[in-house]
Amino acid sequence: MKNLSEKAARNLAAVREKKPLIHNITNYVVMNYTANALLAMGASPVMAHAPNEVEEMVSFAGALVLNIGTLTDDWIASMIKAGKKASSLKTPIILDPVGSGATSLRTDSAKKIIKETIISVLRGNASEILSLRNNDSKTKGVDSIHSVQEAAQTAKILARELQTTLAITGQVDLVTNGESTVSVSNGHPLMACVTGTGCTATVTIGAFLAVDDDPVSATATALSYFGLAGEVAGKKASAPGSFMIELLDALYTITPEELRDGCKIKEN
Amino acid sequence: MKNLSEKAARNLAAVREKKPLIHNITNYVVMNYTANALLAMGASPVMAHAPNEVEEMVSFAGALVLNIGTLTDDWIASMIKAGKKASSLKTPIILDPVGSGATSLRTDSAKKIIKETIISVLRGNASEILSLRNNDSKTKGVDSIHSVQEAAQTAKILARELQTTLAITGQVDLVTNGESTVSVSNGHPLMACVTGTGCTATVTIGAFLAVDDDPVSATATALSYFGLAGEVAGKKASAPGSFMIELLDALYTITPEELRDGCKIKEN
Amino acid sequence: MKNLSEKAARNLAAVREKKPLIHNITNYVVMNYTANALLAMGASPVMAHAPNEVEEMVSFAGALVLNIGTLTDDWIASMIKAGKKASSLKTPIILDPVGSGATSLRTDSAKKIIKETIISVLRGNASEILSLRNNDSKTKGVDSIHSVQEAAQTAKILARELQTTLAITGQVDLVTNGESTVSVSNGHPLMACVTGTGCTATVTIGAFLAVDDDPVSATATALSYFGLAGEVAGKKASAPGSFMIELLDALYTITPEELRDGCKIKEN
Numbered sequence: 001m002k003n004l005s006e007k008a009a010r011n012l013a014a015v016r017e018k019k020p021l022i023h024n025i026t027n028y029v030v031m032n033y034t035a036n037a038l039l040a041m042g043a044s045p046v047m048a049h050a051p052n053e054v055e056e057m058v059s060f061a062g063a064l065v066l067n068i069g070t071l072t073d074d075w076i077a078s079m080i081k082a083g084k085k086a087s088s089l090k091t092p093i094i095l096d097p098v099g100s101g102a103t104s105l106r107t108d109s110a111k112k113i114i115k116e117t118i119i120s121v122l123r124g125n126a127s128e129i130l131s132l133r134n135n136d137s138k139t140k141g142v143d144s145i146h147s148v149q150e151a152a153q154t155a156k157i158l159a160r161e162l163q164t165t166l167a168i169t170g171q172v173d174l175v176t177n178g179e180s181t182v183s184v185s186n187g188h189p190l191m192a193c194v195t196g197t198g199c200t201a202t203v204t205i206g207a208f209l210a211v212d213d214d215p216v217s218a219t220a221t222a223l224s225y226f227g228l229a230g231e232v233a234g235k236k237a238s239a240p241g242s243f244m245i246e247l248l249d250a251l252y253t254i255t256p257e258e259l260r261d262g263c264k265i266k267e268n
Numbered sequence: 269m270k271n272l273s274e275k276a277a278r279n280l281a282a283v284r285e286k287k288p289l290i291h292n293i294t295n296y297v298v299m300n301y302t303a304n305a306l307l308a309m310g311a312s313p314v315m316a317h318a319p320n321e322v323e324e325m326v327s328f329a330g331a332l333v334l335n336i337g338t339l340t341d342d343w344i345a346s347m348i349k350a351g352k353k354a355s356s357l358k359t360p361i362i363l364d365p366v367g368s369g370a371t372s373l374r375t376d377s378a379k380k381i382i383k384e385t386i387i388s389v390l391r392g393n394a395s396e397i398l399s400l401r402n403n404d405s406k407t408k409g410v411d412s413i414h415s416v417q418e419a420a421q422t423a424k425i426l427a428r429e430l431q432t433t434l435a436i437t438g439q440v441d442l443v444t445n446g447e448s449t450v451s452v453s454n455g456h457p458l459m460a461c462v463t464g465t466g467c468t469a470t471v472t473i474g475a476f477l478a479v480d481d482d483p484v485s486a487t488a489t490a491l492s493y494f495g496l497a498g499e500v501a502g503k504k505a506s507a508p509g510s511f512m513i514e515l516l517d518a519l520y521t522i523t524p525e526e527l528r529d530g531c532k533i534k535e536n
Numbered sequence: 537m538k539n540l541s542e543k544a545a546r547n548l549a550a551v552r553e554k555k556p557l558i559h560n561i562t563n564y565v566v567m568n569y570t571a572n573a574l575l576a577m578g579a580s581p582v583m584a585h586a587p588n589e590v591e592e593m594v595s596f597a598g599a600l601v602l603n604i605g606t607l608t609d610d611w612i613a614s615m616i617k618a619g620k621k622a623s624s625l626k627t628p629i630i631l632d633p634v635g636s637g638a639t640s641l642r643t644d645s646a647k648k649i650i651k652e653t654i655i656s657v658l659r660g661n662a663s664e665i666l667s668l669r670n671n672d673s674k675t676k677g678v679d680s681i682h683s684v685q686e687a688a689q690t691a692k693i694l695a696r697e698l699q700t701t702l703a704i705t706g707q708v709d710l711v712t713n714g715e716s717t718v719s720v721s722n723g724h725p726l727m728a729c730v731t732g733t734g735c736t737a738t739v740t741i742g743a744f745l746a747v748d749d750d751p752v753s754a755t756a757t758a759l760s761y762f763g764l765a766g767e768v769a770g771k772k773a774s775a776p777g778s779f780m781i782e783l784l785d786a787l788y789t790i791t792p793e794e795l796r797d798g799c800k801i802k803e804n
Contacts, residue, residue, distance in 0.1 A: 029299045029315050031565045035731035040776045045731065046635065047565050050608040053641035060638070072318040099314065102328070105321035193520065195303035195313065240308045241516030248777025252729065297567045297583050338567075340586040367582065370596070373589035461788065463571035463581065508576050509784030 004182065005263040008221035009256035011208050016042035020062030020210035022203060025049045025079050027069025027098065030196030033244070034065075034203045040251040041225075043207040049075060054082035062210030064091055065203050068109055069098035076109045083117030092120040092209040092218075096202040100124065101131025114162060120215045123167040123202045133158050152268075156181060165215035167223065169201055174268075175220045181268040182220045186227025188234035194244040201226050204251075220265050228262045229254060272450065273531040276489035277524035279476050284310035288330030288478035290471060293317045293347050295337025295366065298464030301512070302333075302471045308519040309493075311475040317343060322350035330478030332359055333471050336377055337366035344377045351385030360388040360477040360486075364470040368392065369399025382430060388483045391435040391470045401426050420536075424449060433483035435491065437469055442536075443488045449536040450488045454495025456502035462512045469494050472519075488533050496530045497522060540718065541799040544757035545792035547744045552578035556598030556746035558739060561585045561615050563605025563634065566732030569780070570601075570739045576787040577761075579743040585611060590618035598746030600627055601739050604645055605634035612645045619653030628656040628745040628754075632738040636660065637667025650698060656751045659703040659738045669694050688804075692717060701751035703759065705737055710804075711756045717804040718756045722763025724770035730780040737762050740787075756801050764798045765790060 021044045026034060031047055038045035048057045051074075058064050064086040066079045086093050097110035110132060114122070122129065133154060152174055159166045160178035168174045173184040191197040205222040212218035232254065233246035254262075289312045294302060299315055306313035316325045319342075326332050332354040334347045354361050365378035378400060382390070390397065401422060420442055427434045428446035436442045441452040459465040473490040480486035500522065501514035522530075557580045562570060567583055574581035584593040587610075594600050600622040602615045622629050633646035646668060650658070658665065669690060688710055695702045696714035704710045709720040727733040741758040748754035768790065769782035790798075 027315070028296050028564050029303050032300055032568055032731060035565050036776065036780070039729050039731055046638075047563070047606050048635075048639070049606065050641055052609070053607075053639040056639040056641070070315055070317065071321075073320070099316075102314075103316070103321040103324040105318055105324070193307050195300060195307055239517035239520040240304065241513040241520070244304070244516075245513060245777040245781060248780075249775035252775040252777070295583070296564050297571050300568055338583050338585065339589075341588070367584070370582075371584070371589040371592040373586055373592070461575050463568060463575055507785035507788040508572065509781040509788070512572070512784075513781060 004217060004220055004265045005260045007212070007217050008224050008263045009260035011212050011218065011221045012225055012259050013256045014211035015207050018211055019044050020207060021046060021060055022063050022065060022206045022210065023048065023058045023061035023082065024065045024067070024203065025054065025075065025082055026065060026067035026199065029069060030199040033196045034200050036248055037200045037251055038203055038207060040248045041204065041207060049078045051078050051081055054078050055085040058082045058086050058091060059089060061091060063206040064093045065096070065206040066093060066113060067096040067098060067199055067202060068106060069199065071106065071109055076112065079113055080116050083113060087118040092215070093117055094121040094123060094202055094206045094209060095119045096199055097122065097124050097128050097132065098199070100128045107131050119164045120209055121165045121167055121205055121219050122162070123169060123205060125170060125198065126168050129158070129166055129168050130154060165219055167205065167219045169198060169223065173223045173227070175216055175223070177216050180216050182216065183266050183268055184220055184223045184227060185264040185266070186224045186231060186262070188230035190234055190237070190240055190243045191230045193240040194247070224263045224265050225254065225259050228259060231262070272485060272488055272533045273528045275480070275485050276492050276531045277528035279480050279486065279489045280493055280527050281524045282479035283475050286479055287312050288475060289314060289328055290331050290333060290474045290478065291316065291326045291329035291350065292333045292335070292471065293322065293343065293350055294333060294335035294467065297337060298467040301464045302468050304516055305468045305519055306471055306475060308516045309472065309475060317346045319346050319349055322346050323353040326350045326354050326359060327357060329359060331474040332361045333364070333474040334361060334381060335364040335366060335467055335470060336374060337467065339374065339377055344380065347381055348384050351381060355386040360483070361385055362389040362391060362470055362474045362477060363387045364467055365390065365392050365396050365400065366467070368396045375399050387432045388477055389433045389435055389473055389487050390430070391437060391473060393438060393466065394436050397426070397434055397436050398422060433487055435473065435487045437466060437491065441491045443484055443491070445484050448484050450484065451534050451536055452488055452491045452495060453532040453534070454492045454499060454530070456498035458502055458505070458508055458511045459498045461508040462515070492531045492533050493522065493527050496527060499530070540753060540756055540801040541796045543748070543753050544760050544799045545796035547748050547754065547757045548761055548795050549792045550747035551743050554747055555580050556743060557582060557596055558599050558601060558742045558746065559584060559594045559597035559618065560601045560603070560739065561590065561611065561618055562601060562603035562735065565605060566735040569732045570736050572784055573736045573787055574739055574743060576784045577740065577743060585614045587614050587617055590614050591621040594618045594622050594627060595625060597627060599742040600629045601632070601742040602629060602649060603632040603634060603735055603738060604642060605735065607642065607645055612648065615649055616652050619649060623654040628751070629653055630657040630659060630738055630742045630745060631655045632735055633658065633660050633664050633668065634735070636664045643667050655700045656745055657701045657703055657741055657755050658698070659705060659741060661706060661734065662704050665694070665702055665704050666690060701755055703741065703755045705734060705759065709759045709763070711752055711759070713752050716752050718752065719802050719804055720756055720759045720763060721800040721802070722760045722767060722798070724766035726770055726773070726776055726779045727766045729776040730783070760799045760801050761790065761795050764795060767798070
């Protein structure tokens with residue numbers, strides 16, 4: 001898809017030029033890695049979750065990233081507070097419903113955030129995303145048990161129902177707003193062996209949403225860029241420790257032209 | 269010890285095949301590293317501490333890891349809640365009493381967890397473990413001031429008293445349930461220069477407990493594997509930054525056969 | 537400045553010999569990295585924030601590091617409790633007012649900590665430090681919008697007003713207690729592409745404060761050492777992932793003699 005390849009290049013260049021502030025309310029496990037990923041790609045991360053500062057902080061931000069990976073009720077309340085403020089300012093919000101479907105706290109909290117704020121993009125694996133539709137879907141911890149293929153048809157219906165853009169990531173990523181649907185096949189198997197690569201895909205989408213008004217193209221180009229970084233890293237490293245370091249390096253070194261040429265986005 | 273070498277190989281193969289879900293309620297400092305270590309060895313980590321989800325989450329888990337490194341009363345309450353549920357399900361629990369002996373909050377919290385749940389394995393350095401017996405033992409922060417040798421005799425008595433398996437790690441690791449005692453001499457001095465290597469030894473034991481019913485052999489083989497990973501890393505790196513990355517790589521690349529051959533476990 | 541070069545070497549040697557315990561109440565994002573940095577340089581880190589243990593823990597410490605990067609009211613209360621105890625014991629405290637000026641919670645909390653405890657050193661970027669003086673200074677998230685040059689004159693006045701030592705870090709670092717002023721020009725541009733390098737500068741100062749009674753020389757020599765580690769890392773790595781690992785390695789490998797020779801401290 002030539003248009004989206006060109007747009008990927010433009011979005012990456014725009015992130016590096018504008019250095020958007022990305023406000024994250026996220027989980028403890030990945031905070032350091034996602035902050036480093038945002039810096040490596042050229043954005044400016046801030047982590048802030050106090051109920052008495054999230055509204056002020058998000059008002060400076062180009063995008064708000066919400067991630068329920070190590071949620072408690074207090075943190076969910078802060079996410080909703082920040083999300084309502086972002087919604088009122090038309091600041092894009094991306095939600096990562098980590099482990100939704102695994103416990104009722106996670107499923108219920110994700111649903112509550114979706115109901116009370118305006119989510120631009122919802123990114124997860126197939127079982128996390130499907131859990132937001134029906135209660136019989138169970139995930140094994142935070143790992144996926146559904147294939148992307150299984151999820152595709154349901155995803156379109158769910159995207160329309162929730163009036164948002166869904167990004168279901170796996171071996172092939174699926175992005176749909178219920179009308180337009182694209183798939184992204186950049187990536188590398190070692191990404192599944194590093195904690196927080198899903199969460200890092202999410203913050204990458206956050207950075208691209210800050211420079212691209214169209215959630216579908218922002219999401220697809222971000223996932224392509226992040227997947228390409230995985231491919232570059234996979235050429236240099238063959239085990240997860242060195243791979244995760246090479247992945248940060250690749251986010252920093254990939255040029256817009258390399259992204260345009262390496263982009264694997266397909267209209268469905 | 270031929271039997272335990274063979275068992276080490278079988279346990280590692282089993283972790284990679286079964287990919288057990290390991291539920292961690294642990295400290296902020298090491299969460300990312302221990303999650304990456306669990307992924308690298310082939311297990312599936314989840315971090316979850318909310319009081320209203322820990323019981324549900326632990327019911328899917330192959331083992332529960334409790335670590336008091338950055339404890340507060342709230343987190344201890346969640347640990348006990350999860351631990352009681354795990355105990356009722358006969359899911360093995362490993363406790364890492366980080367800094368026990370250094371402050372009364374740490375010593376008291378570790379003792380409370382031990383009293384209210386069924387701990388399969390208790391892993392710490394000598395002064396942490398000894399602090400659980402007598403109040404005159406003081407640790408310097410989270411670092412050990414007792415030798416493994418000093419601790420061995422007391423350990424056997426304490427293991428019987430607490431009806432658990434103790435793993436006292438140091439230059440040589442000691443594992444005892446009061447009856448059987450083994451020592452493990454795999455390892456590398458740079459492990460002491462990376463934060464959370466003790467905590468990572470603990471999660472490795474957690475993964476092995478999920479596939480081996482015998483706490484002594486699960487613990488000894490896990491410590492041998494983790495120590496061997498340190499030896500492999502130490503051949504490639506000579507400073508702690510690159511060492512910690514090579515250590516993750518080694519957890520991923522060591523084969524069951526290499527572990528069988530490199531295993532340094534001795535019956536005492 | 538020959539005297540400070542010699543002192544830098546002596547301070548580094550003293551940290552490695554005495555291995556001071558550094559008590560950190562800091563943000564979630566950097567905890568792992570700053571703990572590893574402290575270990576790499578030879579110090580002994582502990583992270584502890586529970587209100588019912590901070591006073592006991594800080595009583596063993598050579599220095600207390602307070603960092604408001606992911607603050608909440610609870611954590612600030614613990615910082616003040618630990619800070620009061622440290623003040624009463626004459627244990628040096630270093631405060632890193634991350635994002636002060638960006639939100640009123642951050643500015644107000646930093647000011648409250650300064651008022652209620654005895655801060656030996658206050659380290660931040662120019663806009664963070666200036667925010668502690670006048671309310672018209674606004675920072676963009678946690679990044680600086682003022683130059684070190686702009687800040688220098690105000691810094692001297694502010695240092696006298698607050699009766700503390702200020703370290704304003706940037707391309708060139710400025711250290712002043714209102715009387716003596718020195719600048720440090722060690723460093724590398726990639727340090728700005730890794731999250732928590734500012735926070736890591738802060739803990740390095742903490743370690744040096746534990747072995748050097750003079751806040752100006754402790755701070756200047758610590759910043760020189762940390763900047764030199766950046767220079768060494770920058771010769772080996774050209775992207776932020778590998779740079780952050782090389783930086784830890786350099787903290788470990790730099791000898792006191794190399795620091796004495798590479799030190800770029802200038803009296804103003």
